[in-house]
Amino acid sequence: MIKIKNTKWYKKENRTNLKKVKKEFNLLNKKLQKEIKKAVSEFEKDLARNSKHNPKAIYSYFNSKTKVKESIKALLNGDKITTNGIEIATILN
Numbered sequence: 001m002i003k004i005k006n007t008k009w010y011k012k013e014n015r016t017n018l019k020k021v022k023k024e025f026n027l028l029n030k031k032l033q034k035e036i037k038k039a040v041s042e043f044e045k046d047l048a049r050n051s052k053h054n055p056k057a058i059y060s061y062f063n064s065k066t067k068v069k070e071s072i073k074a075l076l077n078g079d080k081i082t083t084n085g086i087e088i089a090t091i092l093n
Contacts, residue, residue: 001031004028047061
């Protein structure tokens with residue numbers, strides 16, 4: 001389904017009738033988002049059902065969800081570039 005969505009958007013002949021392609025793309029995108037949410041909820045239900053028999057799986061899932069990824073690597077402050085996380089936080093606050 002992802003492949004279909006991407007081909008709808010990136011084909012050359014679709015650039016002539018952009019409104020129609022954009023509408024189809026948005027419909028496919030909504031459908032895909034629903035399918036992804038459904039798959040995630042099914043996965044979480046399976047984890048909950050099998051948590052007694054396989055606690056390692058549920059703990060690894062919890063740990064993967066609690067990790068915070070650093071999104072800002074560097075920030076330009078005046079003339080110098082700041083890469084330290086604490087300095088970036090103070091600049092943004």
